[in-house]
Amino acid sequence: MRAKTNSTAKNKPIGIFDSGFGGLTVMSAVNKVLPGENLIYFGDTAHVPYGSKSKNTVIKFSKDIAAFLTKSNIKMLVIACNTASAFALPVLKKQMTIPVVGVIEPGAKAAVTATKNKKIGIIGTEGTVGSNSYYKAVKKISKATVFQQACPLFVPLVEEGLNKGAITDEIVKLYVKPLTAKKIDTLILGCTHYPLLKNTLKKIAGKNIRLIDSANATASSVKKILEENAMTSGKNSGGKLLFYASDNPEKFQKIGSRFFTNKIKNVKKVYLE
Ligand code: DGL
Numbered sequence: 021m022r023a024k025t026n027s028t029a030k031n032k033p034i035g036i037f038d039s040g041f042g043g044l045t046v047m048s049a050v051n052k053v054l055p056g057e058n059l060i061y062f063g064d065t066a067h068v069p070y071g072s073k074s075k076n077t078v079i080k081f082s083k084d085i086a087a088f089l090t091k092s093n094i095k096m097l098v099i100a101c102n103t104a105s106a107f108a109l110p111v112l113k114k115q116m117t118i119p120v121v122g123v124i125e126p127g128a129k130a131a132v133t134a135t136k137n138k139k140i141g142i143i144g145t146e147g148t149v150g151s152n153s154y155y156k157a158v159k160k161i162s163k164a165t166v167f168q169q170a171c172p173l174f175v176p177l178v179e180e181g182l183n184k185g186a187i188t189d190e191i192v193k194l195y196v197k198p199l200t201a202k203k204i205d206t207l208i209l210g211c212t213h214y215p216l217l218k219n220t221l222k223k224i225a226g227k228n229i230r231l232i233d234s235a236n237a238t239a240s241s242v243k244k245i246l247e248e249n250a251m252t253s254g255k256n257s258g259g260k261l262l263f264y265a266s267d268n269p270e271k272f273q274k275i276g277s278r279f280f281t282n283k284i285k286n287v288k289k290v291y292l293e
Pocket of ligand 1: 100
């Protein structure tokens with residue numbers, strides 16, 4: 021059954037943002053489940069990484085991006101960055117009049133559904149892990165035991181294209197072995213870049229550990245919210261994709277294509293003061 025559509029929201033785009041390229045994994049998942057929606061992506065390549073920055077700094081960048089995307093008349097905002105979701109989601113939810121979705125709650129729900137032995141591991145940036153956002157989101161809906169590990173070397177590894185190989189194996193072991201030693205059966209990939217390390221993570225963690233990709237869980241949540249609010253485009257294909265980057269659009273186009281299923285074209289540069 022096709023959801024009813026409110027005619028004012030119908031043709032409006034969905035705004036998606038991240039600190040850089042990583043959120044393209046989320047955009048890609050949204051585009052897959054909602055191919056008829058127009059999507060506008062903002063990658064804050066001038067300020068990446070967010071993962072090692074303070075809460076107030078990440079909130080400021082996030083507010084600036086939300087204000088920029090609001091000018092494009094978006095019908096929904098997706099915070100496609102785990103660190104920005106951890107720090108800025110409550111602030112943006114309060115200040116905006118459209119639905120705002122982060123990646124943490126959908127990822128936590130998917131992990132709670134997946135775990136059998138109620139032992140969940142979380143990996144993410146220093147900011148995400150330090151905020152305890154995933155921990156709290158899991159604890160809110162389950163009695164599962166949660167173990168966390170910040171993995172600051174994963175983002176640079178992925179951006180260098182080192183998704184596999186001897187160096188990557190060693191670094192993944194360093195961060196993931198302490199979690200597997202706790203007998204977790206589910207591991208939340210709490211950072212936009214980690215889905216690109218899936219094969220190595222599977223190899224090191226073992227095939228019995230379920231890897232939870234927040235990108236897919238978030239895309240399902242976006243679809244559900246649009247349908248519940250009668251805000252879908254009503255189309256099954258042909259959604260337009262627009263990309264902005266705050267620095268180096270050429271590099272965004274090149275590296276971004278590793279994170280996105282389609283080829284990225286026409287990235288516009290917009291620097292937000
Ligand atoms: N997008 C960030 C996240 O998901 C990772 C990159 C960064 O540190 O900015 O937390």
